[in-house]
Amino acid sequence: MQKEAAPFDIDAFSDQCRNNGLRITPQRTAIYRELIRAGSHPSADMVYQQIRRQFPHIAFETVNRSLLTFARSGMLRIIESRSGVRRFDPVLTKHHHMHCVQCGRIIDFTHEAYDDLKIPEAILKKYEIVDQHVIINIICPVCRTNQGG
Amino acid sequence: MQKEAAPFDIDAFSDQCRNNGLRITPQRTAIYRELIRAGSHPSADMVYQQIRRQFPHIAFETVNRSLLTFARSGMLRIIESRSGVRRFDPVLTKHHHMHCVQCGRIIDFTHEAYDDLKIPEAILKKYEIVDQHVIINIICPVCRTNQGG
């Protein structure tokens, strides 16, 4: 049920870099390895703090830039705030969200079939549930038009 | 399907404030009204930019502080980054997330029943779908222990 972090695969990493036209540097290798090792969706700073233990002269900017580069190449995903700002939602009744991956727009929707999804037993046993909802990543009509899709 | 923003209800707002021991000020009223009006999960800055048109001497800090106060009282929810930092996820295979609402930890899990939830027709017609996943908000065992739950 709960995922184990996949081991770091240097060959797969190298291939991904090559496929995306990215140079393979010791820094990038260390950054990606640490991201895999952490297995906890770290922030750029968390990755940086770990790496500098073995790589004391690495710069934070390198870590941050590399992570963004990986994201742009589809080698990882950004979760929790693509833009880095908090957003506020006054709707307290049960609903779900669409996120436009281009412009960041967040659109509410209701759908009863999503409201009471059965939560896996293994999770119920181990965690205290607060609530649950569905996120659908989309490209909204405005963005689709703008990019001539 | 898609939700219309509920109209601003001054009485309901006043009640909520009183129930939470919050004073009702013109600023707070304007902030909450704008949040409802926007209907698009604005950031603190977006709310501020709108309000200052009619309320030119309001301070950004007031807007931000009020929104956080409302959130603490359960009058609204924070979405997209509770902490304001980006997090990176190297797992590209289908999975879902648990978010601990106390410490911000994000835990992966897989659950086939969640992988291909049927997306509502109305959404399929109107939006280009990128992908979709389930978020379960939890209190993790560490936090539950720490608060003597």
Place this chain on the structure above:
DNA sequence: GTGATTGCAAACCTTTTGCACGCCA
């Protein structure tokens, strides 16, 4: 060799904090 990448410094943007004044209850 050449252009991408790094590290430094500084800028930038958003959010938070300290404090005195003012206003709501």
Place this chain on the structure above:
DNA sequence: TGGCGTGCAAAAGGTTTGCAATCAC
């Protein structure tokens, strides 16, 4: 009147950018 809430100023926290030196290819 008492104390919460506001606005100002400044700090803090996180991210981004410009540039020269360096390194991967």
